[in-house]
Amino acid sequence: MKSELKNLKGLGVPEEELFSFVEHSDVEAEKITAPRYSYWQSVFRVFFRKKINIIMLGLLLLIILFAYVYPTLITYDRYANITDSSTKHLMPAAAIEKFGFSLSWILGAGGSGEPTFDTIWVGSQISISLALICALINLTIGILLGAVWGFSKKVDIIMMEVYNTIANIPYVLLISVLVLTLTASFWTMVFALTVTGWLGVAYFIRTQVIIIRDREYNLASKCLGTPISRIAVRNILPFMTSVIVTLAATEVPSYISYEVFLSYIGVGLKDMSLGRLIFEAEPAMVTNGWQFEFWSPVVVASIIAVVLYVVGQNLGDASDPRTHM
Amino acid sequence: MAKYILKRFIHGLISIVIVVAIVMVLIYTLLDRMTIFAEDEVYRKLQSNAKTTYTYRRWQDYGYLDYVNYSEWLTAQVREGNMDAETREAASKLGRKAEDDDEVVAKYVQEFTDYYKSKGFNVERLKAVTSRRKVAAGGQPELFAHRDRPLSSRLIEYFSSIVTIDTIHYVDEETDIGERGLTFTTHDPVYGGEKFSPAIIGNGTKHKYLLYFNDRFPYLHQNLITINLGTSYSVNKDHDVLETMLQTQGEYVTKQMTFPTNHTEESADDLHTATYLAGSLAGSEMLQTRFVDDYTNTLTTKGGRSKIAFSFSIGIIASILAYALGLPLGVFMARHKDGLVDKLGTFYIVFIMSVPSLAYIFLFKAIGGSLGLPTTFDVNHGTTLMYVLPIVSLALPSVANLMKWLRRYMIDQMNSDYVKFARSGGLSENEIFAKHILKNAAIPIVHGIPSTILGALTGAIITERVYTVPGTGNLLTQAINFYDNGVIVGVTMFYGLLSVVSIILGDVLMSVVDPRISFSNESR
Numbered sequence: 001m002k003s004e005l006k007n008l009k010g011l012g013v014p015e016e017e018l019f020s021f022v023e024h025s026d027v028e029a030e031k032i033t034a035p036r037y038s039y040w041q042s043v044f045r046v047f048f049r050k051k052i053n054i055i056m057l058g059l060l061l062l063i064i065l066f067a068y069v070y071p072t073l074i075t076y077d078r079y080a081n082i083t084d085s086s087t088k089h090l091m092p093a094a095a096i097e098k099f100g101f102s103l104s105w106i107l108g109a110g111g112s113g114e115p116t117f118d119t120i121w122v123g124s125q126i127s128i129s130l131a132l133i134c135a136l137i138n139l140t141i142g143i144l145l146g147a148v149w150g151f152s153k154k155v156d157i158i159m160m161e162v163y164n165t166i167a168n169i170p171y172v173l174l175i176s177v178l179v180l181t182l183t184a185s186f187w188t189m190v191f192a193l194t195v196t197g198w199l200g201v202a203y204f205i206r207t208q209v210i211i212i213r214d215r216e217y218n219l220a221s222k223c224l225g226t227p228i229s230r231i232a233v234r235n236i237l238p239f240m241t242s243v244i245v246t247l248a249a250t251e252v253p254s255y256i257s258y259e260v261f262l263s264y265i266g267v268g269l270k271d272m273s274l275g276r277l278i279f280e281a282e283p284a285m286v287t288n289g290w291q292f293e294f295w296s297p298v299v300v301a302s303i304i305a306v307v308l309y310v311v312g313q314n315l316g317d318a319s320d321p322r323t324h325m
Numbered sequence: 326m327a328k329y330i331l332k333r334f335i336h337g338l339i340s341i342v343i344v345v346a347i348v349m350v351l352i353y354t355l356l357d358r359m360t361i362f363a364e365d366e367v368y369r370k371l372q373s374n375a376k377t378t379y380t381y382r383r384w385q386d387y388g389y390l391d392y393v394n395y396s397e398w399l400t401a402q403v404r405e406g407n408m409d410a411e412t413r414e415a416a417s418k419l420g421r422k423a424e425d426d427d428e429v430v431a432k433y434v435q436e437f438t439d440y441y442k443s444k445g446f447n448v449e450r451l452k453a454v455t456s457r458r459k460v461a462a463g464g465q466p467e468l469f470a471h472r473d474r475p476l477s478s479r480l481i482e483y484f485s486s487i488v489t490i491d492t493i494h495y496v497d498e499e500t501d502i503g504e505r506g507l508t509f510t511t512h513d514p515v516y517g518g519e520k521f522s523p524a525i526i527g528n529g530t531k532h533k534y535l536l537y538f539n540d541r542f543p544y545l546h547q548n549l550i551t552i553n554l555g556t557s558y559s560v561n562k563d564h565d566v567l568e569t570m571l572q573t574q575g576e577y578v579t580k581q582m583t584f585p586t587n588h589t590e591e592s593a594d595d596l597h598t599a600t601y602l603a604g605s606l607a608g609s610e611m612l613q614t615r616f617v618d619d620y621t622n623t624l625t626t627k628g629g630r631s632k633i634a635f636s637f638s639i640g641i642i643a644s645i646l647a648y649a650l651g652l653p654l655g656v657f658m659a660r661h662k663d664g665l666v667d668k669l670g671t672f673y674i675v676f677i678m679s680v681p682s683l684a685y686i687f688l689f690k691a692i693g694g695s696l697g698l699p700t701t702f703d704v705n706h707g708t709t710l711m712y713v714l715p716i717v718s719l720a721l722p723s724v725a726n727l728m729k730w731l732r733r734y735m736i737d738q739m740n741s742d743y744v745k746f747a748r749s750g751g752l753s754e755n756e757i758f759a760k761h762i763l764k765n766a767a768i769p770i771v772h773g774i775p776s777t778i779l780g781a782l783t784g785a786i787i788t789e790r791v792y793t794v795p796g797t798g799n800l801l802t803q804a805i806n807f808y809d810n811g812v813i814v815g816v817t818m819f820y821g822l823l824s825v826v827s828i829i830l831g832d833v834l835m836s837v838v839d840p841r842i843s844f845s846n847e848s849r
Contacts, residue, residue: 257681309679
């Protein structure tokens with residue numbers, strides 16, 4: 001052996017290009033070489049590939065900043081100027097002229113001489129909180145129960161009857177009665193919106209679970225003796241992630257929309273939420289010079305809803321592993 | 326198939342009964358009963374005992390409880406012949422306190438108390454409220470019995486009274502109203518008795534005219550079978566929900582009328598709708614000049630259309646428009662995926678999906694208003710132009726919805742094997758889309774058509790409010806605001822029935838369109 005090696009040296013081949021002997025290692029032999037793949041990293045890589053998402057995320061941050069940080073920095077009193085009639089219903093230019101330039105007055109003044117800009121953000125905080133809490137409760141209950149509903153055929157028979165019955169109760173009636181019985185506070189509203197709201201989510205998840213429950217890979221898992229709980233967590237939940245994120249994307253704005261609707265028909269919150277602002281400013285829509293009072297909360301509510309929806313939808317798309325290629 | 330549909334329908338009816346029960350529990354037990362007095366002027370003015378009895382009377386009117394007053398009971402005893410008028414007179418003089426009752430009074434009070442206690446009522450005796458030894462205003466002593474109506478009897482009563490068939494025994498048998506019976510006439514007296522117009526007239530029935538012709542669609546009308554979904558108390562007092570929806574609205578339409586007494590007058594009364602109102606003729610001079618019997622309670626003819634007609638015409642045109650626009654657009658978006666139209670369409674869908682509906686309806690209103698279209702509804706002097714904005718506001722969101730789903734279904738179908746097979750067989754893209762993909766993708770869309778059509782009957786809450794359309798959409802919210810329990814139950818029942826029927830019809834339609842879907846057991 002050694003003599004042959006010496007011969008090779010004689011051929012003038014550099015040392016590093018020659019084969020060298022590698023010792024056998026049990027640890028190294030077990031390693032599998034594959035490109036590194038992290039699910040969440042890929043999700044964000046795909047998400048940030050689109051420029052629009054960065055803009056939307058920036059807007060979302062700005063909204064959160066204004067809704068949750070801005071109100072703590074200012075001293076907001078709706079009725080501070082109530083006695084001064086010259087401060088009521090001012091257009092932005094007139095309001096800035098009267099009070100001097102500050103962020104508060106760039107959207108003019110409302111019916112009690114309050115700065116419209118501040119009112120909107122105080123209201124947004126209530127509306128966004130309501131939407132997020134309701135969506136969180138409904139999604140949690142809906143997903144958990146929906147999964148059970150989809151898996152068990154016995155539960156399915158009972159739950160379908162429950163669903164068909166409860167879906168027939170007019171939503172407006174249920175919420176109105178609950179709001180009337182339990183005073184229109186924030187938590188009453190949360191209760192009213194979630195008491196039957198989770199059923200829709202659960203029904204949606206049930207359909208999704210049924211679609212993938214009997215796929216071949218799950219049957220294979222079952223044949224190999226994997227327990228149901230493990231199939232649910234390992235096989236089905238990852239598949240559902242993008243569905244759930246997409247669902248959340250439609251749920252959150254729909255609650256903002258719903259809150260506006262309920263306030264408009266007069267069963268909404270007593271607090272000055274965005275919906276109540278729009279409801280109270282409705283006469284201002286047709287009055288010349290007052291339009292800012294009405295359109296500003298409408299536009300802000302729309303922007304919040306659109307931003308939440310677009311961010312959620314694109315996050316939903318990005319969380320689908322099929323887009324990670 | 327028929328068996329399956331029947332089974333589904335019975336299931337649906339059971340679920341409606343449960344829904345009505347839930348709604349009854351919600352409004353009759355969860356809601357605070359005192360809320361109905363929030364804007365009641367009479368309640369505010371009354372004092373002490375009178376206020377208490379008024380409260381119970383109103384609760385009875387709204388359907389919360391059964392209430393019997395001692396003096397009413399005495400009157401009933403006289404009517405039934407258990408007592409003569411003199412004894413009644415003596416027995417009705419309640420003492421200021423229970424101990425002050427004289428012998429006769431005490432005897433009947435005891436009888437009253439025992440009778441109602443045995444039937445599960447609560448009997449209450451209110452002492453006279455006095456100031457300076459005199460009975461204060463509204464402070465008369467009172468004796469009454471009341472009992473909360475249990476859910477089961479409320480439900481049974483509600484469902485058994487939904488369909489009523491008019492009989493000649495409707496009017497109290499004791500009342501003398503001449504010979505009871507139905508008469509058929511070929512010359513309707515409402516038209517002066519000269520024009521040929523067959524009618525069936527009843528005596529002893531609730532409605533005077535049981536079958537008649539007039540000049541309004543559907544020309545032949547009947548009052549023999551009445552549907553009673555729930556009687557209104559405050560929204561449209563004493564009228565049924567269905568009647569409230571179907572009644573004409575707006576200004577009175579008067580025409581020369583010949584009343585039963587041959588009195589002629591310009592009037593808006595619709596004599597065909599006359600119903601029996603006991604003792605009404607004797608009590609009113611004005612009625613005596615016009616009517617010869619107690620069938621005096623008539624509806625009036627008004628110029629505008631009914632609530633349901635407004636809602637349905639707006640809803641149905643909007644739906645047709647939505648399908649006419651949404652389906653081709655959805656197909657086009659899927660056919661040219663990622664093209665300009667697809668991108669614009671997706672933007673529109675996102676806009677409608679995320680922006681609060683109130684906001685874009687106001688936006689449409691503002692845009693329409695600046696174009697010179699009427700933004701409010703006028704029942705009496707309406708033009709066809711006033712329908713434009715409500716229809717557009719209803720149609721545009723449904724267009725987005727249809728576009729979204731049709732595009733989704735078509736794109737899902739595009740990757741299936743049969744499409745690849747058709748393509749490899751040499752079919753053009755247009756053929757594949759029109760003949761293969763569209764047919765498969767349209768099946769779930771077809772399922773929604775019946776519910777769209779029937780849904781138009783229930784109206785749209787926001788659209789009708791924003792454009793002040795006098796439609797059915799606001800009936801429920803109005804009833805909730807006025808605590809009109811009868812209307813709430815009635816409207817819920819109506820909604821429930823429509824939704825059950827529309828889902829079944831949707832399934833049937835789907836099985837007609839797609840022969841692979843079958844509901845009969847044999848072919849499975």
